[in-house]
Amino acid sequence: MGERIEDVTVVGGGDSGLLAALALQRTNPGLDVSVVDDFDRPIPQVGKSTFLAIQQILHDSLGIDEQRFVEAVQPVWKASVYFRDWCGCDPFHYPFDQRRKFPNPEERDTGEAYYFYYAELADSDDHLSKCEQLVAQGKSPWSFEPREGGARKYENVAYHLDTERFNGFLRELCLERDISLVDDEVVTVDTAGDRIRRLRGRDRAYEADLYVDASGFSRVLRGEQDAAFREFDLPLDAALNARSEIDLSEVVPATVIDTGEAGWFWQIDTSDSRDRGYVYASEYVSESEARAEFVDHCEGIDAEDVVNYEFSSGYHDRAWIENCVAVGNAEGFVEPLQSTGLTANAKASVTLATLLSGHGRVATDAVRERYNAWVERTWESIYDFVSVHYAFADGETAFWESARGLDLSPRVELLLEDFDRNGFDAHVDPTMGHSDVDEPLFFQPLDFYALIHNMGATSEFYEAHDFEIDDETRRAVERNYGSIRDDVADHYDHREFYHGALGQH
Ligand SMILES: Cc1cc2nc3c(=O)[nH]c(=O)nc-3n(C[C@H](O)[C@H](O)[C@H](O)COP(=O)(O)OP(=O)(O)OC[C@H]3O[C@@H](n4cnc5c(N)ncnc54)[C@H](O)[C@@H]3O)c2cc1C
Structure with a gap:
């Protein structure tokens, strides 16, 4: 027998807690959420x-008006x-329209293509x-479309x-939608076995x-609660982070990645700041060594502003x-890559x-199991893709040598073979x-192929067989990529x- 759920208490008003509250309230009218x-x-x-899925989640599933969101949060569009x-x-690149690059x-005759x-x-x-052109030319997905009388957007971003702006905006939405925000800290949890009382x-x-x-x-x-933790075979467990101011004209519409001695650096531009990070493995480098490397790598950050975050890679x-x-x-995390x-x-x-x-808000074992299977599959699918970045990385330090040997799932082994x-x-x-699976996974086989090939993996199939690419195919491809370049310009x-253009949106 299941239990009918009338009220929900979310502990934690970070992005995940507020998004959970908004999602629960939106599809379950009458549910009391705080x-x-x-x-x-x-x-x-x-x-x-x-x-990629974030736009659909925010604007379709959660019903957040896009124009209002853009005005309040002022995002940068990542391609x-x-x-x-x-x-x-x-x-x-790993562009969000990667699959469109494949034939x-x-x-007919796609082998040649x-x-x-x-x-x-x-x-x-x-x-x-x-998407790659947007990054190369430093553009947003927005263009002016006279026939539509306003700005038009390329959606694959x-x-x-x-x-701060995002979390503040989510709080405002919660209040508008009758979700209570209670300012308190939970200090004790009373339980009976795994049940929270x-x-x-x-x-x-x-x-x-x-x-x-x-x-x-x-x-x-x-x-x-007695929850088993599946730890991923990833050595990264900490990240340094700092911000510096930038002007809108400097925005790079991509998350930019560089290699470090014991991990990798990120650069994420928002509309007024450049966020830099160094994700590293504490087994291979001390925090102070990582700090020195980070400050040396990034222009314009002040050593005193650098904050250290620790995390574990895995899920319940x-x-x-x-x-x-x-x-x-609280449930799990793979790591920041991707x-x-x-x-x-x-x-x-x-x-x-x-x-x-x-299920009419009735929580049964079957509902719990279905949800748990969805979550497990999502984490595993993300780990599969992230792990491949390391398996094919050619770094020479002790960290990179060991990262190359991390566990690949049988699914990935099969795909590579x-x-x-x-x-x-x-x-x-x-x-x-x-x-x-009843819906697309985050990452699909074509994403894996593109990634490993970009990292230098070859395929015996193409090495052993010759294909002729005829002139007409070449001309068609040139025309296609040329028109993408001109369109993005x-x-x-x-x-x-x-x-200027926001008003025409
Ligand atoms: C180094 C690093 C880099 C990351 N980079 C990215 C990225 O680029 N993209 C991405 O999508 N994700 C990234 N993530 C993951 C990101 O942190 C989460 O996806 C998400 O944004 C926030 O998670 P959260 O809400 O679960 O936790 P948090 O943001 O930590 O929020 C937890 C909330 O719980 C509250 N809380 C804690 N204890 C109590 C208590 N006892 N009582 C009441 N409230 C309490 C806290 O005040 C806080 O508000 C990164 C994570 C790390 C560690």
């Missing part, structure tokens, strides 16, 4: 770069992850997808968010039918246990909310062995967008 947080604590400055230096590889599998991609187009600076705050006690632990790595509720194999669901960093955390957490909350709504033997294949199982950059 968020308890020590709201005066400073908001963590990490978590700024998002992944790719740009690997400016990944252990000495030629610079390459259309429904066309795949070979063309493999041999010439994949790493050519003259053949950039629209995500956001760089200023965490009551929370005791500094000011008062809280009881609810469902508790959501969104307390970040403090894991205030989850820590009281059951996100929902009894009457408590963990979301956000910036999947916030988007995956938001998507998890939307999934939780729709599952509950679809298949690429070597058979080349690209649009018909490879897009679920990568997750047979119960007409786009607004971020300064033009915010100083």
